Amino acid sequence: MxxxxxxxxxxxxxxxxxxxxxxxxxxxxxxxxxxxxxxxxxxxxxxxxxxxxxxxxxxxxxxxxxxxxxxxxxxxxxxxxxAADPLRLAGEGGVGRISVYAxxxxxxxxxxxxxxxxxxxxxxxxxxxxxxxxxxxxxxxxxxxxxxxxxxxxxxxxxxxxxxxxxxxxxxxxxTLDLAPDAAKVSTCGSCNACLRACPTEAFPAPYRLDARRCISYLTIEHAGPIPAEFRSAIGNRIYGCDDCLAVCPWNKFAAAAHAQIAFHPRAELTAPALSDLLQLDDAAFRQVFSGSPIKRIGRDRFVRNAAVAAGNSGDAGLAGPVQALLDDPVAVVRGAAVWALGRLDPSAWQRERIARLPTEPDEQVRAEWNAGDTIRVEPASLSA
CATH class of the missing domain: 3.40.109 (NADH Oxidase)
Structure with missing residues (x-):
């Protein structure tokens, strides 16, 4: 019994x-x-x-x-x-990479x-x-x-x-029960440091220690402001989270996708979403697309900011149009990301837009993006805010 x-x-x-x-x-x-x-x-x-x-x-x-x-x-x-390799889309500039768990x-x-x-x-x-x-x-x-x-x-x-x-x-x-405890597990990582070497932003100052401020998962999910310029290129096409340190763990070879809860099986539209579509999301469309997803928790503005950074890293000039449209976005963090991305995708358009927009841009951080000059240097000096 x-x-x-x-x-x-x-x-x-x-x-x-x-x-x-x-x-x-x-x-x-x-x-x-x-x-x-x-x-x-x-x-x-x-x-x-x-x-x-x-x-x-x-x-x-x-x-x-x-x-x-x-x-x-x-x-x-x-x-x-x-079931699929989480790193398989690393070179696909036109699509966004969403962490497996989301x-x-x-x-x-x-x-x-x-x-x-x-x-x-x-x-x-x-x-x-x-x-x-x-x-x-x-x-x-x-x-x-x-x-x-x-x-x-x-x-x-x-x-x-x-x-x-x-x-x-x-x-x-x-x-409140006194239950019989199980034996604790002992680390068998040994000398392997594959996870540390895989991190694109060097977020591990030492084994077993994470500096969240450098972590792509933190930057694309928890961090609400502009993504620091020093990490933008390293983010690549990651638009929500990062699987790199997890995906290279040798112990994954024993993990079977058949054991995964069916609820966590990927939705087709989230496995390789087109950046061109994501850049055009307004709040209502964002909520509809990500209904029932953990991505919904970060909100449209932060997510579109991420998509703009990924577009800037894509090398796809065809994304310059949707990025340029975001220069009119009412949210400063989105406009700022669009400034950076446009400078990488279409320098000529960036120069024209800077002349037209910098004098009237109300947000200090967006003005700083126009003036940063890390991707484009524009003359004359009269354009400075």
Whole structure:
């Protein structure tokens, strides 16, 4: 009878039934060094504009700091292993590259729905109190998943699994139960540093340490202002996130796309979207195209900014027209990206537009883009703001 099985075994069987590819248990105090590392990371400013990381750091340092009653943490992972090579579009200038995790349904919704279902089952089975979390809560999912035996934090700081490579969405259930913990995993990265070498912007100052301010995922998703000029060329045609450090992990050879949740299978229109279409999105069209996608969370303006930078890197003069149209965009961060992109695609048009627009441009940062001169140097000096 199933009731004769230990609760921990039944819990893992139920998790698998609900679509979780990995499930492990850790004591609530099993990642004591995570809080110390977080404090140092924040002190070094590596979180960039992610002010919420600092504001909730006191909750994030340990499970008990967020919920004093917690005794055990159930860590869970859902696979989103891709069927196609995430790096295959690197040389395709006319299309945008969207990170694998964002090509299907919003993982926040999918994972949380199944976490709640598992939580309800556990509450009925064991009569406990519990809380469920995906990554919108101040929870250190990766150190806890390592402690629970799901994998280990690789040199790229993400979780690596022997069975699922670098392709796991993580969630956690905090519970008042004293559950038998699983053995923690030990890193087997060895001397491999493929993930560090793959980073286009050198965002890893050292193994196991990420400077988010240099990370393309951060720059295209979390960062709201103009993308710093020093990183624009390196971004290439990445318009939402970056898979490079994950995609080169040797452990991915054991990750099977067949294990991925069907909800995360890519939508055809998001696998290789044409930049010419994306540059023309207004807010209503953006919301329609990305309905049910995590991309919707960053909003139209940030996304079109990304598409403009990718267009500037494309070498496709045919994109100069849609980029030039963005010079009339009401949003300054979009106009600024369009200025940079147009200078790379059509220098003559850039010079004409600068003469016409710089004297009346109201935004200081957009004026700075016109005056930067890193792609085009224009005379006479009377054009300066």
């Amino acid at each position: 199933t009731q004769d099985k230990p609760l921990e075994q039944r819990l893992k069987e139920k998790a698998a039934e609900l679509g979780f590819a990995a499930c492990g248990i850790a004591r609530a105090d099993s990642a004591p060094k995570a809080g110390e590392r977080l404090r140092q990371w924040l002190a070094d400013g590596c979180h960039g504009d992610m002010i919420w990381m600092a504001e909730r750091a006191h909750h994030r340092v340990s499970p008990a700091a967020l919920w004093p009653e917690v005794r055990s943490v159930v860590s869970l992972g859902m696979s989103y292993a891709p 090509q299907g349904s919003d993982y926040h919704d999918v994972v949380k729905r199944q976490l709640k279902a598992l939580g309800r089952w556990l509450a009925v089975e064991a009569g406990c109190d519990l809380k469920v979390f995906v990554d919108t809560a101040p929870v250190m999912e990766k150190p806890l998943a390592e402690a629970a035996g799901l994998g280990w934090q690789g040199k790229h700081t993400n979780l690596v699994s022997r069975e699922h490579g670098s392709w796991l969405f993580l969630g956690a259930i905090y519970t």
